[in-house]
Amino acid sequence: MNKISVDIQNISKSYKDVKALKDISLQINQGELFGLIGPDGAGKTSLIRILTTLLIPDSGIATVEGYDVVKDYKEIRKITGYMAGRFSLYQDLTVEENMNFYATVFGTTIEENYDLVKDIYSHIEPFKKRRAGKLSGGMKQKLALSCALIHRPDILILDEPTTGVDAVSRKEFWEMLMRLKDHSITILVSTPYMDEAELCDRVALIQDGIILSVDTPGNITGNYEGKLLAVRAEDLYQLKKDLAGYEHTLSVYLFGQNLHLTMMEKNSEKDLRSYLKTKGHGELRIDQINPNIEDCFLDLMAGKERNP
Amino acid sequence: MNKETAVIRVRDLVKKFGKFTANDKLCFDVYEGEIFGFLGANGAGKTTALRILCGLSLPTSGEISVAGLDLYSNRERIKKRIGYMSQKFSLYEDLKVYENIRLYAGIYGLSRKEIKQRTDELLETLELEAVRNKRIAELPLGWRQKLAFSVAIIHRPRIVFLDEPTGGVDPITRRQFWDMIYQASRDGITVFVTTHYMDEAEYCDRVCIMEAGRIDAIGTPTELMEEYKAENMDEVFIRIAR
Known part of the structure; x- marks a missing residue:
């Protein structure tokens, strides 16, 4: 039996008249690479913001590693690595300063968890004195991911890390995510690119605040009816x-x-x-x-x- | 597509920012009514070239004509003959649907009578009459993008530049959007489009792939797939960029 990392039960969220999430239920297992696949406006970011304790749901219950997203928000923030949709680093700090900042906030050091980020951080380490704002798109992405990992989180939550990124950089990013699985971190990643679904262990297809289907990519395509x-x-x-x-x-x-x-x-x-x-x-x-x-x-x- | 007439003609386009060469001797033609895909990795120099062709930035050197006009002496006239739409910004969110149309049509110098007539036509074609008085902010992304495209060609330009027009759009709307692109091309409008969706590259008449400031490949999707022995454009792209 798989251990559950994220448990979402009947979550709804509205902004005025717009129902962003309509009674969503979903479980993500520990160590799973889980994809939230859907276009802009489907509700991906709302759901992710609820799980990262940045938004309170109107109704329903959600837990991350057993902690309630409303009551236990402090605990969740300690065990979660989060990479927001927009570039979330300090542009005026150097690569190294950004890393040190994130490590310090979480009471750790780069050295302590170097083994975890090495695979990703080593690509940008030669530029560690460069300001984050001066990095190329692909390097910014690697730095953001390194910063999200530096405190060795139990779960990594990535909101559209590959949006607007070219096909080659997207492939590289997914290769990094696949290798992170060896460290048994649960990974939740959202994306509007349908082809990325095939790289996940399981996916939820989401549209207009509703989950259309949750399964392995193989089962989803296998269940397609008709010729x-x-x-x-x-x-x-x-x-x-x-x-x-x-x-x-x-x-x-x-x-x-x-x-x-x-x-x-x-x-x-x-x-x-x-x-x-x-x-x-x-x-x-x-x-x-x-x-x-x-x-x-x-x-x-x-x-x-x-x-x- | 009319291969006799080049509506964009670029010879040895160079653009430098200080010591950095963003565009390194680009040469290409785009023909009338063609759907021309402009691809490349982030930072390859696409946006720089696009801004020059739209008259927003001057090249360091090179011979360029757009819509039959020399770029150096006619940037303002060129702007009247082209349309532009991007994923990031196109319509004013706080204005209503019809106000956005009126604003753009007015900027392009259409008469009141023309504005009224084209607004009605456009809303009918898009089946958006019911939301005429809604603010853009209240519309789903897919509707906005379709509307933005129609607005970008409301003055019947010779060329329309589309910068990642379908990013994040749902798969059904993405395809409806391409139907609109095909229709515009059939009506004689040249479409110059950038995208990160490689299946969309296959919808283009010809594509050009940039890498580190240069053009690495140019041709029809079929030609490129043969040349790079690839099954689809995704593979072509990866072979070139890696």
Whole structure:
């Protein structure tokens, strides 16, 4: 039986008329790399701010390592490493000064926990006399992560650490997170990038303050109902229009150079092919494919719109 | 897309900040009606080049023309012929939907009659008539981004520059946004777009990948995938940037 690190029970939060979180329940196990996946405005930051004791929920109960997020906020702050969405370091302090500051606040030193941050901090250590404000985006990110880890937290909470970061830096950042798992730290990370879901142990897909699904990435894609086709042709834009107008189409979405198509049952690819031939599409290709997380997210979103 | 007409022509563009060379001899053309993806790692020099093409910053050297005008002598005229939208800022949150449209249309010198007509058209196309009198702050992000794009092309510019227009937007809206980009391109507007979503790079007619101030690769997504023996643009990008 897994030990629970974060337990969220029926949490709701509103800002005036806007319901940011609607009766959310969720458990995160110790040592798990857990992803909170959803677009801007889904409620990711509200939930993270509640768990980091920076925001009080309207209703519901949440605990982190057994501590209540409202009553025991002081305890939670000691055991949590938090990296906020926006760059949270002191721009006018040097790299080393930032590290020392965070270490001192938590009553520790860089030396004491060097082994934990070494893998990440060693990349920026050559620049330790440089002001944080003068670092490149990727280096700022590494410094922020090092600072969040310097007191050896039980749980690391990262709010959109990769937003606006290029594809290569994103990959590097995730490689660092994966290696941190060896230190058995629980990691909660939020992201709007669907492809990052596949790097997590488990994920919650969140949209409009509601959790659409919680599971391992493999189970989420495995539970996708229906058959998914990748369709491509010379003129993708026209193809999309024609597929949207096809009577058997359930959904059609752009995915890179392909369209991902689902159709109502009992319709063969043969019919589809001849329909598209009559529309004059050249270089037509139709393949059955396995869905990815984004396909599932789109499907769950569309399902919610059909039966709200 | 009309390959005969280059609406952006860049030759040996250099931009230095002190000793640092942000753009190092960039050369490229962007054709009329083309969707041109401008990619690169953070700090590769994309924003610097984008600001120059929009007339917001002067290059150190190089020959550049935008919308048929020489950049050095026509920066103000160029601004009238282009549209611009970014993820970070586009619309005034404290103004209502129709006030934002009126403001931008007014800045671009549209007449009252044109403003009224295009506002009505735009709100009808976006199905936003019901929120005409709402403040931008009250709209979901996805709606705002679609509105911001429509506003950026309200004066029918020859080129629209989009700086990470879909960051953080939900997957359905992201695709609706690309439908709008395709439509604009079909209407003859050239689209110059930056993005960190590599699937979006595949929606472009051509992409250009910058690395450390230089252009490392330029071509159609298919050409680049063949050249780098990659399955998709994500792999191309990683091979170039690493």
